[in-house]
Amino acid sequence: MDQKVSDKMKKGITPLLWTLVILNVVLTLVNAAFPNHIPVALLIPLLVLIPLAFALIHGAQRYQWSGIITFLVMCLVVSNLLENTSILTGFPFGHYYYTSDLGPKLFLVPLIIGPAYFGTGYLAWVLATVLIGEVRPKESWFTTFTVPFIASFMMVAWDLGMDPTSSTIRHSWIWEQGGGYFGVPLTNFLGWFFTVYVIFQLFALYLRFRKASRDGEEPTFTRSYYAQAIVMYAVIGLVIVVSYLVGSTNMAITDAVGVVWQTRSIAEAEATVSIFTMLFAAALSTVKLLQRSAAVTSTPVEAETGETALQERPPVRR
Numbered sequence: 244m245d246q247k248v249s250d251k252m253k254k255g256i257t258p259l260l261w262t263l264v265i266l267n268v269v270l271t272l273v274n275a276a277f278p279n280h281i282p283v284a285l286l287i288p289l290l291v292l293i294p295l296a297f298a299l300i301h302g303a304q305r306y307q308w309s310g311i312i313t314f315l316v317m318c319l320v321v322s323n324l325l326e327n328t329s330i331l332t333g334f335p336f337g338h339y340y341y342t343s344d345l346g347p348k349l350f351l352v353p354l355i356i357g358p359a360y361f362g363t364g365y366l367a368w369v370l371a372t373v374l375i376g377e378v379r380p381k382e383s384w385f386t387t388f389t390v391p392f393i394a395s396f397m398m399v400a401w402d403l404g405m406d407p408t409s410s411t412i413r414h415s416w417i418w419e420q421g422g423g424y425f426g427v428p429l430t431n432f433l434g435w436f437f438t439v440y441v442i443f444q445l446f447a448l449y450l451r452f453r454k455a456s457r458d459g460e461e462p463t464f465t466r467s468y469y470a471q472a473i474v475m476y477a478v479i480g481l482v483i484v485v486s487y488l489v490g491s492t493n494m495a496i497t498d499a500v501g502v503v504w505q506t507r508s509i510a511e512a513e514a515t516v517s518i519f520t521m522l523f524a525a526a527l528s529t530v531k532l533l534q535r536s537a538a539v540t541s542t543p544v545e546a547e548t549g550e551t552a553l554q555e556r557p558p559v560r561r
Contacts, residue, residue: 272481274482305464317442317445323350334434335430335433336435337428339416342417344413374527388444390443398435405513406424407425408486418499421500480522484517491506
């Protein structure tokens with residue numbers, strides 16, 4: 244594709260992506276600040292479909308439609324396979340089951356779960372590439388394995404901030420044997436890490452071995468492109484904090500094995516975890532992005548190394 248045409252397409256897509264970012268911020272924060280004011284039947288699709296649309300459009304710019312659709316399929320297949328396996332056998336998450344709250348199911352897992360893996364998983368992947376580097380053919384194997392590893396931690400951080408509320412309080416799914424983290428077992432988070440690592444590692448290997456683009460050059464992106472994903476990820480963690488700050492009055496709840504928990508304690512713990520995991524990861528990624536941009540600006544092109552000549556560097560204007 245002609246470079247000028249490609250640049251025009253990017254400029255046209257950028258406002259669309261920022262619109263999705265803003266819409267997502269507004270909806271999620273309004274829902275957190277005023278719970279129960281938006282019908283669940285409308286809220287869940289919106290909070291899943293917006294990140295889904297963002298990930299598809301944002302990812303298509305970097306990985307082309309074939310690449311981002313491949314990632315989507317990996318998320319849908321691996322997550323459904325391993326979640327169904329766990330519900331039947333206990334591996335890898337532990338023993339649990341979904342209630343009817345999340346709608347229709349594919350086998351034993353709600354249809355909405357796969358897209359949720361994809362939407363947040365893509366954001367975790369982008370932040371990991373900001374911190375570690377892009378996975379590309381003919382480059383070091385270091386990024387091929389470290390990006391999935393770091394992205395998996397960022398994905399599990401999301402579950403740390405929402406699983407007790409979703410399961411123990413809302414009963415969207417039930418942990419049959421309870422667990423020490425407000426009714427959620429450690430096996431759940433280990434299972435999450437295993438599942439998302441499989442997804443990320445498969446995608447990294449796909450990127451490593453897929454054919455290069457027709458023009459033989461990798462696309463370059465500005466800081467704004469990466470900032471969009473960082474904001475989307477940060478808002479997920481921020482919503483958990485806001486929910487605690489403006490949450491409802493405290494009440495006692497009982498998990499599946501009869502242990503009593505306080506809802507206010509759950510919300511406070513989730514907010515604390517989110518601040519020092521998700522928001523920390525977003526802050527670190529922002530600092531890294533600014534640091535790299537500053538390094539590129541201050542380093543002559545002919546003196547750049549592999550670390551400073553990063554893929555987000557804008558083309559040199561003459």
